[in-house]
Amino acid sequence: MKSWPFWIAGTLVLAVLFHISAILAYPYAVTGVLHSRVVESEGANKMIAGPRASAEARGVVRPSPDLLYAICAYDLTSGPVKFSAPVPDTYWSLSMFAANTDNFFTVNDTQAARDEVEVILVTEDQIVPDPKGIPIVVAPSAKGAALVRTLISSEDKLPALQEAVKAARCATM
Amino acid sequence: MKLAGKLIAALLVALALGVGSAWWIVDGGLGRLGFGAAAQNGAWHTNLAIGSPAADPYTRAAVARQGLLALSKSETVYFTAFSDDSGAALKTNCAYVISGGKLPARWWSITAYGADHYLIPNRADKYSAAMNTVTWTNERFLFTVGPEEESESAQGDFVPTGYEGGSGASFSLTLRLYNPEPEVAAAPQNLTLPTITKERCR
Numbered sequence: 001m002k003s004w005p006f007w008i009a010g011t012l013v014l015a016v017l018f019h020i021s022a023i024l025a026y027p028y029a030v031t032g033v034l035h036s037r038v039v040e041s042e043g044a045n046k047m048i049a050g051p052r053a054s055a056e057a058r059g060v061v062r063p064s065p066d067l068l069y070a071i072c073a074y075d076l077t078s079g080p081v082k083f084s085a086p087v088p089d090t091y092w093s094l095s096m097f098a099a100n101t102d103n104f105f106t107v108n109d110t111q112a113a114r115d116e117v118e119v120i121l122v123t124e125d126q127i128v129p130d131p132k133g134i135p136i137v138v139a140p141s142a143k144g145a146a147l148v149r150t151l152i153s154s155e156d157k158l159p160a161l162q163e164a165v166k167a168a169r170c171a172t173m
Numbered sequence: 174m175k176l177a178g179k180l181i182a183a184l185l186v187a188l189a190l191g192v193g194s195a196w197w198i199v200d201g202g203l204g205r206l207g208f209g210a211a212a213q214n215g216a217w218h219t220n221l222a223i224g225s226p227a228a229d230p231y232t233r234a235a236v237a238r239q240g241l242l243a244l245s246k247s248e249t250v251y252f253t254a255f256s257d258d259s260g261a262a263l264k265t266n267c268a269y270v271i272s273g274g275k276l277p278a279r280w281w282s283i284t285a286y287g288a289d290h291y292l293i294p295n296r297a298d299k300y301s302a303a304m305n306t307v308t309w310t311n312e313r314f315l316f317t318v319g320p321e322e323e324s325e326s327a328q329g330d331f332v333p334t335g336y337e338g339g340s341g342a343s344f345s346l347t348l349r350l351y352n353p354e355p356e357v358a359a360a361p362q363n364l365t366l367p368t369i370t371k372e373r374c375r
Contacts, residue, residue: 011183011190018191023230026199030237055294060241062290062347065300066282071242091280091351095244101236103224103245108352140226147242151280151351153305 027101034060035099035143038073045081047072047148047170049162068161070148072170077142080122082134085168087112088161091151094168096121099141120173121146128173146170199234212361216260216369217252217348219361239290246358250278252348257369265293265334266341267374268319268327271302273367274312277357278350280304283367285318285332288343295321295333302330318346320375336375 037059042048049070053063063069074081074096085094092109094117107117118134123142148168150161211220222228223236224245236243243251256262257269271283282303287293292300307314307330317327320336334344348366350357357364 007179007183011187014184014187015190015194018188019195020191020230022192022195023199023234026195026234027237030241034241053292053300054298055292055300058291061238062240062284062286063292064282064284064349065292066284066303066306093244093248095242095248097224097242101224101233101241101243102226102228103243103248104226106244106248108248110352145242 028099031097031099031101031145035073035145038071038145039075044073044075045170045172047083047085047146047168049148049166049168052152052158064149066152068148068150068152068165070165070168072146073143074121074139074146074170075143076121076123076126076139078172080120080126080128080136080173081170082173083117083119083121083146083168083170085117085148086164087115087117088150088164090153090157090161091149093149094119095147095149096137096139097145097147098139099144102140104140105137195234198231199238214252214362214364214366216254216256216258217366218254219250219252221246221250221358221361223251246353248352250350250353250357250361252350252361252366254346254348254369255343257371259371261371263344263346263369264341264374265336265344266320266339268317268323268372270315270317270328270370270372271346271367272313272315272370274314274365276304276350276366277354277364279352281348281350283332283346283348285334286345286347287335288345293333293335293344295335297321297324297331297333299332302332306330317372319372322375323373341374 047070053065057063087109093106095106096104098104120128120131120134120136121139150165152158222232223243282301284301302316307316316330318332321333324331
């Protein structure tokens with residue numbers, strides 16, 4: 001009996017398995033690399049304001065040069081993390097991303113009730129004893145990223161907007 | 174041993190086929206196979222599943238490659254063009270006129286990216302045109318994207334594409350619609366989006 005048909009079929013089945021594994025693993029690999037890079041340079045649960053995106057920016061693909069960004073690599077393994085940020089008078093948002101790239105939470109300047117936004121991020125089984133009325137968001141993964149975006153509405157306002165972005169916080173409670 | 178050799182060969186072929194095909198799809202991006210909630214509008218394409226928990230694995234993988242930390246459709250809808258309105262690939266040796274009117278969003282921008290998905294180096298540090306930076310005439314805007322050498326003769330504002338000689342490299346444009354009107358997510362294929370017209374090539 002010839003064995004080559006079995007070899008071809010086996011190779012193809014294996015190829016399909018490799019294909020599916022690669023597609024499923026890739027988002028986790030990319031966010032994992034980003035997370036560990038941020039943690040290595042600045043640590044977890046710290047909001048880091050980046051410079052305005054230019055051609056030198058090689059951290060995250062397709063950045064917008066019209067926005068200011070701040071990033072926090074959150075890690076909920078040692079407890080809930082509290083975010084707070086001043087809301088400037090332009091487009092602004094605080095968004096949260098899970099390890100699989102899902103954007104599971106976003107709040108923007110028009111939705112903010114006050115000129116400061118506060119959010120507590122928890123895992124499914126963490127309890128915040130006294131949230132003091134601060135909204136609680138459940139993260140689908142213990143590690144992920146939070147991003148503050150601020151539109152540079154005019155060049156004159158750039159310094160003030162940069163100050164506002166720098167004032168954003170992310171810290172273990 | 175002969176069997177061991179065959180097994181290793183089969184494994185390597187399977188690895189190359191499996192991972193290679195995965196990379197081809199992921200690197201080709203959100204438009205290549207039209208997975209999930211993909212939509213086409215002229216030269217622009219988008220995927221409404223970006224950032225959504227309902228995203229399929231291919232969309233998530235493409236987001237990880239081309240739009241990591243992209244917002245979901247209620248906050249921002251991203252349209253990307255790899256070609257002009259005639260269907261020809263965008264090349265850094267050609268100048269294109271981008272023209273349009275009011276767009277259904279609170280704020281919008283159009284940014285040029287190199288083949289590596291990063292901003293294209295240029296002397297003016299100019300990478301994009303936006304609702305608040307373009308020149309409006311009778312509720313219409315117009316700007317040119319192309320080689321730096323074309324900036325003198327170009328129509329409207331100018332976004333350079335870092336042409337370095339030869340037949341040019343491919344690049345892409347991303348249109349961001351921040352806080353889009355409901356019609357954007359409801360029928361992205363029916364919006365009147367900016368036109369991308371090739372003017373001339375070097």
